[in-house]
Amino acid sequence: MSELPEHLKAWPYREAHKIVERSEKTKSGDEKGDKPTLFETGFGPSGLPHIGTFAEVARTTWVRKAYEHLTGRPTRLVAFSDDLDGLRKVPQNMPNQELIAEHLGKPLCDIPDPFGEEESFSGYMNAQLRRFLDSFGFEYDFVSSNEQYRSGAFNPGLTRILEKYEEVRGVITPTLSQEKRADWSPFFPICRKCGKVYTTRITGVNPDAGTVSYACDKSFRGIESCGNQDTVPVTDGNVKVGWKVDWAMRWYVLGVDYEMYGKDLIESAELSAKIVRVLGGEPPAGMFYELFLDENGAKISKSVGSGLTIDEWLQYGTLESLSWFIFQNPVKAKKLHFDVIPRSTDDHLQARAEFGRADEDERLNNPITFIEYDKIDAGEELGFESDLTYSMILNLVSVLNTGDKEIIREYLQRYDAHSEADDAVIDDMIDRAARYYQDFIVPTKEYELPSDEMMPSVRQLRDFLAGYEGSDAEELQSATYSAGKDHGVALGKWFKTMYRMLLGQDRGPRLGTFIHLYGVKETLALIDERIAQKEAEGSDAESGDDA
Structure with a gap:
């Protein structure tokens, strides 16, 4: 089995090599011939695309680029929308919620668009997804669950599930509570009378006829059933299969070679892998990634609209700085909030500087190779x-x-x-x-005059600046350090005093760098102003005591 070249150390290469190993193990590459290696990323159109959507497509794209570099093979990325899924609850950040509530339980593609712009709820969400991905220049093919089911494209998979009905059940039922096992079925018929998908239950299975019988009488999260009973073919969009089975069927029918997923879907991915093997296929290579958290440590939610949005990030940082943040250690949870933007911007520019000075092998492992691949492909010289x-x-x-x-x-x-x-x-x-x-x-600025304990250090630094003719950041840093050390004050407290006095903040840049940037004379004038305020404060206090 081939080995990953030692000089390729960035995580997208390791992921890409998983696909190579899978192909060698299963001989799937021989079967594909010149057919592109297929990457998939999934989207649940119950809410608007968000920063997690961007992250999954971006990370998958980076693995795709690494795979192309390793193999030279053609590739294809599918953005799959699960728009035949039923709507379980009304998203909090949607208009016309009363309209949506009337259609709970129906497939997303059969619910009116609350925005009044497209023919269905999922039609609007799918259009937003495509605009979203297009705006960032992603190369992908959009595939709709609704179209795959109702066009018959998924018929081979649905028929295979019916043939392997009990074996598929045998994968899932051990994970269920005892009371749910007997009634569980991979099939969810879409009721011909009321159009709902989660209120139906299977009452009979006929593999020879290719049909299932159902009753629309199941209670599901307060969604009303209509009582209809019927027998329908499992093909042509009459039924949907449950999530874990649907995922496996997608891999089986489409021939997916690689898909990543969030940490919350690890168990689902393991079960789907077992199901696809029952069907006679091979699960794709892939990885799980950790989820983004908001500033309070909670998972971001597209239905609630929590977490930092891409539009908000791009007000204060570049798209490349966001990509840098996403690229780093995808299996580690990250808090995604405004305070990470400055550091991510600086780290991205540092990587750009290193990229501009690096040789070809060093560039391959620099994140810039992935997060700015479009500029590199266009022949732009990148550096800083x-x-x-x-x-x-x-x-x-x-x-x-x-x-x-x-x-x-x-x-x-x-x-x-x-x-x-x-x-x-x-x-x-x-x-x-x-x-x-x-x-x-501005809303958090809080200037603070130095304490009496810190004044000797402040005056020492002030006197140094008054007599200093140069403008060397290291000399200025050394003088600032000495001003605190010479008077025996805690250095952490000393630097915090300076940041509070000059910037109105608890933290800041290296003071030598700041003084060099702002100017020695200008910093001296600022310190003199603060000393004068401190002395005036002392005079006021003495006057009060005398009174």
Whole structure:
């Protein structure tokens, strides 16, 4: 069996190699011939696409690119919408909720569009999904569950499930409670009378005739049944199969070679893998990824509309910085909130700088190879030579207390005479930093004058700056450090004092870098202003005591 080349260490290559190993083990590559290797990503159109949707398609695309690099084989990515699924509850972030409530239990493709723009609920969601994916330049083929079932494309899989009915049941029933085992069936007929899918139960199975009988009399989350009884073929969209069986059938009929999934679907994936083997197929290679959490540590929810949206991220950070955040360690849970944007932006630019200086082998493992593959394919030279960072610009905006780009640029030029190639990136950072500062930093600013304990250190740094003729960030950092150390104060408390005094924040950049950026004279004037305020405060207190 082939080995993954040692120089390819990035996780998408490891995932891509799983597909190679699967193909060698099952000989599926021989069967495919020139047919593309199939990657799939799934979408539940009960709510609008969100940042988790982007992350799954992006990660799958990165594995796809790694596989193409390893093998040179053609590939195809399917974005599959499970739009024949029944609607179980009314999403909280939808309009016309009374309209939706009237159709609970019906397939999403048979429910009116609450927005009044498409012919169905899922029609609207599917259109949004395609616009969403198209806006980020993803290459994919859209496939609808509704179309696959009702066009007959899934008929071979549905017939096979009926043939293997008891064996499929044997995979799922051990995972159910005793009282549910007897009635469980992989098939959910869509009632011919009321159109609902979750209120029906199987009353008979006839593999020879290719039919099932049902009664629409099952209670499901308060959704009313109509009492209808009927016998229908399992083909042509008369029935839907339950989620785990549906997933397996999809793999079986479409011939999916790779699919990743969230950690919450690990058990489902394991059961679906067993079912696809019962049907005579082979489950795809894949991986599970950890879920995004909101700032409180709860899973983000598209139905509730919780969590940071892509539109919100893009107000303050670039798409590439979001991709960087998503790329890192996909099997580790990440809190997704506004505070991660500056660090992700800086880390992305650092990776770009390293990419620009790297040789070909080093570039292959740099995340830039994946998150900016479209620019690389277009022949763009990627790099970043400036020492400026988003965090640094944020702190400059904070102390200047302005969003005026010309003023900010004037200060930045003192620190870094960046090249024209980096100019557009820096200009964009200034815009985003000004928005971020106004929306997130201004409301939390809390200036604080130094305590009496810290004043000797403040005065020492002030006197150093008054006599300093240079502008070296390391010398300025050393002087700041010494001002605290020479007077025996706790250094953590000392630096916090300076950040509070100068920026109105608990944390900030290296003070030597900040002073160099803001200017020695300007910092000296700021410190003198704070010292004067401190002395005035002391005078007021003494006057009060005398009174």
